[in-house]
Amino acid sequence: MTFTLTPVRCCHVCGCTETNACAGGCWWIGPDLCSACGRDSRQNPAHGDRVTVGTETREVERVNGDQVIYSWPGVVAVRTLRLAAWRAWAANATGWTSEPNKGAAA
Ligand SMILES: [Zn+2]
Numbered sequence: 001m002t003f004t005l006t007p008v009r010c011c012h013v014c015g016c017t018e019t020n021a022c023a024g025g026c027w028w029i030g031p032d033l034c035s036a037c038g039r040d041s042r043q044n045p046a047h048g049d050r051v052t053v054g055t056e057t058r059e060v061e062r063v064n065g066d067q068v069i070y071s072w073p074g075v076v077a078v079r080t081l082r083l084a085a086w087r088a089w090a091a092n093a094t095g096w097t098s099e100p101n102k103g104a105a106a
């Protein structure tokens with residue numbers, strides 16, 4: 001398998017780029033995935049997501065309304081944060097998971 005590096009960052013789902021964003025605007029939520037085409041765990045966490053800020057990695061157990069229930073992998077403790085607080089914390093993320101929207105054209 002050969003990878004070809006291109007100078008232009010491009011969403012692999014819709015093909016938008018830095019200079020040609022989706023209608024309404026979008027931002028990068030993955031190396032080649034834009035916010036219009038996928039779910040960003042920093043903004044919309046779901047079960048199984050992992051977000052890292054610095055040396056701290058949190059794994060989402062579940063989301064209940066505006067409550068995010070999460071744990072530290074390997075640690076039993078489970079904590080709860082309001083969604084707004086989760087987003088504020090995740091805004092500084094150095095690593096996070098994202099996934100294409102269900103049904104998005106590949
Ligand atoms: Zn896209």
Ligand SMILES: [Zn+2]
Pocket residue numbers: 011014016017021022025026027034035036037
């Ligand atoms: Zn886009």
